Amino acid sequence: MKEDLKSRKDIENLIAEFYKKAIQDELIGKFFTTVMVLDWNKHIPIICNFWDSLIFDAHNYKGNPMLKHIELSRKEKLMPNHFERWLLIWNQTIDANFIGPKADLAKEKAHQIGGLMKFKVGNNS
DSSP states (O other), X not given: OOBOOOSHHHHHHHHHHHHHHHTTOXXXXXXXXXXXXXXXXXXXXXXXXXXXXXXXXXXXXXXXXXXXXXXXXXXXXXXXXXXXXHHHHHHHHHHHHBOSHHHHHHHHHHHHHHHHHHHHHHHHO
16 A cells, blocks of 8 residues: 655655656656766765655755756756656655655646756756
């Protein structure tokens, strides 16, 4: 039975499940595997900190995701459909694994961030 996001461990599980799908996706997978070759041992904890801070007010994220995505888009242009696919996979991953107010908050925050990034990254790359 699905439950709400309750802890950092749930965030870690969500991120792991999301990336399993995202890196295999025909549209956006290349951004994680070819365009920007990520050190997953460094990247995953940073992303978990980001979402832990957004969902649970952990205040453990240090960084600027907007600048990182502008930099990425300069290597290969991020288009609106890339953000839309990211959001689709994110929402599907949450819906498949979690249900509740924090899960809804994770989807809402992703939608807000995606909209802002589509605008800012598209105008700066």
